[in-house]
Amino acid sequence: MSRRVARSVALSFGLVAMCVTGCGDDDSSTGDTGSADVGMDTAPDTSTGARVICEGSVAYDEKCGDDPIEPIEECEEELGCVPYREDLKALIAECIEERDCGTSDDICFTRMGIEFTPSAAAEAFFTACESRRRECSDAFGADWCFVEIATDEAIGMLDTCLDEPCGAIQRCFIPVVTCR
Numbered sequence: 047m048s049r050r051v052a053r054s055v056a057l058s059f060g061l062v063a064m065c066v067t068g069c070g071d072d073d074s075s076t077g078d079t080g081s082a083d084v085g086m087d088t089a090p091d092t093s094t095g096a097r098v099i100c101e102g103s104v105a106y107d108e109k110c111g112d113d114p115i116e117p118i119e120e121c122e123e124e125l126g127c128v129p130y131r132e133d134l135k136a137l138i139a140e141c142i143e144e145r146d147c148g149t150s151d152d153i154c155f156t157r158m159g160i161e162f163t164p165s166a167a168a169e170a171f172f173t174a175c176e177s178r179r180r181e182c183s184d185a186f187g188a189d190w191c192f193v194e195i196a197t198d199e200a201i202g203m204l205d206t207c208l209d210e211p212c213g214a215i216q217r218c219f220i221p222v223v224t225c226r
Contacts, residue, residue: 095135096126102139103151110147127225129200131165134158138195159194167198171205182212190219 100121106112130138141154164172175191193201200222207218 095130095132096122096128098135098139099125099130099142102141102143105143106145106147106151109143124225128223129197131195131197134162134195155195159192162194164194165198165201167201167205168194168196171201174205174208178208178215182215185212186216186219190216196223 097118100118103121104116104118138154138158141157142151145151145154171193172191176188179186179188179191190204193204196204203222204219207215207222210218
């Protein structure tokens with residue numbers, strides 16, 4: 047359950063699925079290998095935010111007969127560090143639980159990014175991120191620039207990553223949006 051959710055979370059913050067499980071591409075074409083460490087506190091948030099999303103995922107698994115059903119505590123450990131906007135957490139959980147069996151939960155995260163107005167910080171980050179990607183000859187994926195469901199605090203931390211050498215930007219992003 048949580049690996050599926052973790053991949054969707056990664057996409058929702060502009061990560062490529064493989065980056066959630068560990069990226070190390072320093073884009074050797076730029077020669078930059080900087081070492082950024084600007085991640086958020088990596089202690090999982092076991093408050094209602096991660097729990098409600100995990101409960102939605104467990105309810106989906108139960109409804110659809112998917113096995114194995116991972117304990118909510120393990121899900122919270124994986125998702126507890128993901129900086130979702132408070133106003134979207136319950137809506138994401140509801141979408142995850144109510145989607146048709148056999149469908150990806152990616153749509154739930156994508157929908158939140160499309161249907162809800164991004165914060166001013168998210169809009170500014172998108173512009174700066176796209177500009178930096180062009181300067182860096184696309185050293186990191188365009189998906190990283192879509193942060194509509196992230197908190198403004200996380201967006202601020204992601205923004206500081208844009209000051210890193212081109213080859214270090216993506217590595218800088220990862221600890222901001224995961225528990226790694």
